[in-house]
Amino acid sequence: SAVISQKPSRDICQRGTSxxxxxxxxxxxTMMFWYRQQPGQSLTLIATANQGSExxxxxxxxxxxxxxxxxxxxxxxxxxxxxxxxDSSIYLCxxxxxxxxxxxxxxxxxxxxx
Amino acid sequence: xQEVTQIPAALSVPEGExxxxxxxFTDSAIYNLQWFRQDPGKGLTSLLLIQSSQREQTSGRxxxxxxxxxxxxxxxxxxxxxxxxxxYLCAVEETSGSRLTFGEGTQLTxxx
Numbered sequence: 001s002a003v004i005s006q007k008p009s010r011d012i013c014q015r016g017t018s019x020x021x022x023x024x025x026x027x028x029x030t031m032m033f034w035y036r037q038q039p040g041q042s043l044t045l046i047a048t049a050n051q052g053s054e055x056x057x058x059x060x061x062x063x064x065x066x067x068x069x070x071x072x073x074x075x076x077x078x079x080x081x082x083x084x085x086x087d088s089s090i091y092l093c094x095x096x097x098x099x100x101x102x103x104x105x106x107x108x109x110x111x112x113x114x
Numbered sequence: 115x116q117e118v119t120q121i122p123a124a125l126s127v128p129e130g131e132x133x134x135x136x137x138x139f140t141d142s143a144i145y146n147l148q149w150f151r152q153d154p155g156k157g158l159t160s161l162l163l164i165q166s167s168q169r170e171q172t173s174g175r176x177x178x179x180x181x182x183x184x185x186x187x188x189x190x191x192x193x194x195x196x197x198x199x200x201x202y203l204c205a206v207e208e209t210s211g212s213r214l215t216f217g218e219g220t221q222l223t224x225x226x
Contacts, residue, residue: 004157030211031211033213033214041218042203042216042217042218042219043158043203043205043214043216044216045213045214048213058213090155092157092158094158094214096211101145101146101163101165101207101210102148102160102163103148103160103205103207103214104160105150105157105158105159105160106157107156107157108155108156108157110155
């Protein structure tokens with residue numbers, strides 16, 4: 001299994017500002033995934049982050065809006081830039097530990113943009 | 115493009131009832147299917163993972179089946195309890211290490 005922590009757990013931000021969300025895994029993993037869950041909706045993948053390479057973004061998500069860092073095999077950050085109320089969502093990171101196909105998720109970061 | 119649908123969107127049952135949640139997917143070429151539980155405002159907890167070569171998986175009161183050719187999976191919950199109240203999500207992974215495509219979820223309420 002994997003234990004994943006995220007910081008912050010929640011935040012309320014002003015329009016136009018940026019927030020960086022941290023994701024820490026208790027073991028080394030190859031890929032980390034960042035998802036968004038808008039209110040009342042299911043999860044949508046934002047991007048996949050591999051250590052040592054640029055993140056791969058899904059259709060509708062761009063690096064300027066959601067820059068991602070992956071400095072090592074246990075850590076990643078997602079920044080939500082120039083926020084608007086439409087960015088109010090829960091942001092979750094996930095990964096599957098080496099040797100298993102089961103995806104483990106962090107507890108999520110609940111973001112509210114005013 | 116893979117699409118995942120879950121029926122029903124919401125379900126309310128009395129405690130002790132057995133129930134079935136349904137999940138369907140449009141592209142049968144999947145690597146695996148996972149069922150998750152999400153409590154309000156929380157992250158996801160993995161319940162069961164079924165590989166594409168498997169027909170079912172069981173964990174305690176939960177049993178998940180997979181019919182890959184017809185693009186369907188069911189999650190059976192036996193003897194439901196109020197603590198089972200949560201949103202249940204199914205997700206398919208099309209290739210190893212790729213992203214998960216999620217359904218919209220079934221919001222389950224088990225009444226004491």
